[in-house]
Amino acid sequence: MEAEFKITRTSREIYARLLDNYTLEQLNKIPDGWNNNLMWHIGHIMVSQQILTYKGAGLSTTLSDELVAMYMRGTKPERDVTQAEVDEMKALLFSTIQKTEEDYRNGIFTTYNARKSELGFGLDTIEDAIAFNNYHEGIHLGMILRLKKLV
Template identity: 45%
Template sequence: METTFKIWSTNRNLYLNFINTYSLEQLNKIPDGFSNNLIWNIGHVIVVQQGLVYKFSGLPMNVLDDLFEKYKNGSKPTKTTTDEEVSELKVLLLSLMEKTKQDFANDKFNSYKEYSTSTGFNLTSAKEAMEFNNYHEALHLGFMMNIRKFI
């Protein structure tokens, strides 16, 4: 799992760089032809990781339900994200990664409700979910690299 966590850390630091580089207006801008923005992608990867790893392991997610609903699969930005929420997402980017690593080291992921993703991956364990999460986060990083060209 060392490599999985190393890749994840790299991804999350790249996301953090978007928050630190772009203005609130730029983070919220939905360019023509796109259905979301930079900050939605960041919120999305945070909540999806919690669902994939914690929810399907039968453990409580470490995000509030309203945050999960706002950024879950199938959602789209419906209003401007505030500075306060951007700050919250910034903290969650790294803190939830550290919590997951700690929970994995403490063997908290003992069961898993099998889940098939929309891309056809069949996940049968939290370990597989963490590995798939890197793929998912890389996809969204690619979307963000494309969005930034138009803001």
């Protein structure tokens, strides 16, 4: 699992650089033809990771209910985020993964509610969920690379 966590940490470093290198206006901009922005994708990958791991294991996420509601699958930006929210998001990029790693090593993921992802991937164990999360973050990174050219 160390390799999976290493991939997630590297992914999060890429997302953090985006937060550092784009203005608040750019992070909030929704280009013509799109229904989301850079900030939504970053929030979405964090919420999805928490749902895949913690909710999948029947546990509470480490994120607020408000944050989950803003960035879960099927949502879109309803308002611009503030700089304070961007700063919080940057901290959460790393703290959520650190907590997941600690919780995994401490054995809190004792059960997992097996299911198929929307794309058909079998998520039978917490290890499957962690691996699938990396795939999911890669999909959104690809979208961000396209989107950032438009902001």
